[in-house]
Amino acid sequence: MDMIEVKNLIFKYPQQEVYNFNNFNLKVKKGEWLAIIGHNGSGKSTLVRLIDGLLAPESGEITVSGIKLTPETVWDVRSKIGMVFQNPDNQFVGANVEDDVAFGLENAAIPREEMLIRVKQALERVGMWKFADHEPVRLSGGQKQRVALAGVIALKPEIVILDEATSMLDPEGRLAVLEIIHELNRVEHLTVISITHDIDEASKAQRVVVLDDGKVVQDDIPAEIFSHRAGLIKIGLEPPFSEKLKEELIKQGIKVPDEYLTKEGMVDWLWQLFSKQ
Amino acid sequence: MGKVLLGRYVPGDSIVHQMDPRAKLILSFFFIIIIFLANNWQSYVLLLTLTIGSIMAAKVNFAFFIKGVRPLIWLILFTVLLQIFFSSGGTIFWRWGPFNLSYFGLINGAYVFCRFVLIIFMSTLLTLTTAPLEIADALEKLMMPLKKIKVPVYEISLMLSIALRFVPTLMDETAKIMNAQRSRGVNFGEGNIMQQIKSVVPLLVPLFVSSFNRAEDLATAMEARGYRGGEGRTKYRVHYWHTSDTTGCAVFVIVMLILLFVRHW
Ligand SMILES: Nc1ncnc2c1ncn2[C@@H]1O[C@H](COP(=O)(O)OP(=O)(O)O)[C@@H](O)[C@H]1O
Ligand SMILES: [Mg+2]
Numbered sequence: 001m002d003m004i005e006v007k008n009l010i011f012k013y014p015q016q017e018v019y020n021f022n023n024f025n026l027k028v029k030k031g032e033w034l035a036i037i038g039h040n041g042s043g044k045s046t047l048v049r050l051i052d053g054l055l056a057p058e059s060g061e062i063t064v065s066g067i068k069l070t071p072e073t074v075w076d077v078r079s080k081i082g083m084v085f086q087n088p089d090n091q092f093v094g095a096n097v098e099d100d101v102a103f104g105l106e107n108a109a110i111p112r113e114e115m116l117i118r119v120k121q122a123l124e125r126v127g128m129w130k131f132a133d134h135e136p137v138r139l140s141g142g143q144k145q146r147v148a149l150a151g152v153i154a155l156k157p158e159i160v161i162l163d164e165a166t167s168m169l170d171p172e173g174r175l176a177v178l179e180i181i182h183e184l185n186r187v188e189h190l191t192v193i194s195i196t197h198d199i200d201e202a203s204k205a206q207r208v209v210v211l212d213d214g215k216v217v218q219d220d221i222p223a224e225i226f227s228h229r230a231g232l233i234k235i236g237l238e239p240p241f242s243e244k245l246k247e248e249l250i251k252q253g254i255k256v257p258d259e260y261l262t263k264e265g266m267v268d269w270l271w272q273l274f275s276k277q
Numbered sequence: 278m279g280k281v282l283l284g285r286y287v288p289g290d291s292i293v294h295q296m297d298p299r300a301k302l303i304l305s306f307f308f309i310i311i312i313f314l315a316n317n318w319q320s321y322v323l324l325l326t327l328t329i330g331s332i333m334a335a336k337v338n339f340a341f342f343i344k345g346v347r348p349l350i351w352l353i354l355f356t357v358l359l360q361i362f363f364s365s366g367g368t369i370f371w372r373w374g375p376f377n378l379s380y381f382g383l384i385n386g387a388y389v390f391c392r393f394v395l396i397i398f399m400s401t402l403l404t405l406t407t408a409p410l411e412i413a414d415a416l417e418k419l420m421m422p423l424k425k426i427k428v429p430v431y432e433i434s435l436m437l438s439i440a441l442r443f444v445p446t447l448m449d450e451t452a453k454i455m456n457a458q459r460s461r462g463v464n465f466g467e468g469n470i471m472q473q474i475k476s477v478v479p480l481l482v483p484l485f486v487s488s489f490n491r492a493e494d495l496a497t498a499m500e501a502r503g504y505r506g507g508e509g510r511t512k513y514r515v516h517y518w519h520t521s522d523t524t525g526c527a528v529f530v531i532v533m534l535i536l537l538f539v540r541h542w
Binding site for chain 2: 079099136
């Protein structure tokens with residue numbers, strides 16, 4: 001079943017000449033983890049904002065979880081989607097951690113008794129309950145993003161959209177956030193769309209869509225996409241570390257496997273190679 | 278800078294800390310009103326006792342209160358001197374042109390000084406024992422009746438709480454921009470007035486740009502999280518009116534009654 005369907009989408013920003021999307025189509029299956037990559041300005045943020053009804057298309061049809069997106073249904077659609085944005089500071093609405101998680105629940109007019117339960121559960125999920133009374137200044141970027149995720153989890157959405165949510169984090173914070181996403185996707189079968197410049201993040205997805213000026217130029221499994229080095233550089237992405245290492249090894253005259261290897265896969269393969277010699 | 282704007286909330290668990298912010302806000306206003314009833318030294322002693330009693334109940338270091346008075350000391354002295362030299366009556370000790378130093382002048386000066394200090398102490402007590410956000414909450418509750426005349430009370434209170442939440446963030450940002458501009462040779466707080474004003478421009482422009490970007494991001498994030506105006510929202514944070522709040526109000530009312538009596542001593 002398709003969780004999200006974008007059909008014949010046409011969109012441009014008001015007062016803008018060029019169209020960001022001209023007859024754009026995309027389907028996302030229920031429970032799928034889709035990574036969207038592409039250079040800056042290729043329209044990734046615009047696309048997810050259109051899906052969430054934060055922008056209105058000129059024409060075309062967007063269906064989310066069976067609901068056709070119209071001005072009347074936009075709040076229903078939004079309640080199915082949880083979004084986490086790039087800048088951890090600029091999406092922290094509450095005065096402290098628990099207030100921030102409660103913000104979305106207050107908007108949805110959830111009764112207070114239930115709010116208390118949901119806030120606590122969500123914060124425990126992301127390992128931030130002991131920081132419940134902390135103000136945002138006392139938190140790291142990664143912690144703030146985990147709080148943002150808790151805000152999303154508390155609202156029990158069907159879809160989680162991350163718009164470069166890990167790009168401003170240190171490796172540790174990034175890992176913590178990705179781990180939570182991984183769990184939401186694999187254990188609770190939430191549909192995940194993650195926009196990212198991080199190859200390691202994208203390679204965790206089941207499917208990668210490469211966007212270029214509002215067009216899907218590639219749509220495949222991560223292993224397929226990341227093994228074409230030249231293509232990656234063309235769309236403005238660094239090839240993953242394991243691919244660069246492979247290339248160096250080939251230069252040294254060492255035979256390497258053809259298929260794409262994740263960082264962990266690379267380590268395993270290196271150990272095997274090492275123990276054989 | 279942040280400290281001035283936000284008051285100086287000192288977390289604690291005294292009775293005063295645990296009071297309902299609405300009660301504290303009402304009592305602070307009430308105190309400022311009844312202090313104008315005081316007209317002799319007995320009444321000031323009474324109000325001083327009330328102030329000291331409240332401060333002791335809050336268990337906060339007295340040094341904070343002295344610090345609260347310090348930034349206003351020039352304003353206080355100016356007003357006191359005006360009182361002293363421009364009021365007449367009683368024995369005149371000294372006269373020069375429009376100025377005169379009289380017995381009443383001295384007394385009035387002393388009263389004005391006491392009034393200032395007591396008001397500052399009480400409002401410092403409010404900000405020391407009540408988190409800024411709680412004050413914002415209390416204001417929302419107390420402004421509720423204004424909803425009838427179409428004042429957007431929810432929106433005002435949300436605005437206030439977001440403003441409070443972003444003060445430290447913008448402080449950090451200001452410090453960063455100042456450092457960046459310093460490294461490009463801008464001198465802050467040096468030279469004459471014109472030079473100082475000029476040095477503020479390269480600080481304000483980036484700060485405005487970034488604040489607008491933040492505001493836009495925040496608006497998008499709020500909308501994505503289902504915010505559509507203040508109506509119909511439920512509240513996560515609630516405040517309960519305890520017996521201690523009623524007791525506090527009773528104490529203040531009793532003091533007012535005694536004050537009305539002491540006035541005509
Ligand atoms: N609010 C806006 N008004 C006008 N043009 C915009 C706005 N936001 C983005 N754009 C333009 O739309 C294009 C796509 O932007 P965006 O979706 O943010 O790209 P990405 O997220 O892939 O970096 C860019 O060329 C950008 O300049
Ligand atoms: Mg973007």
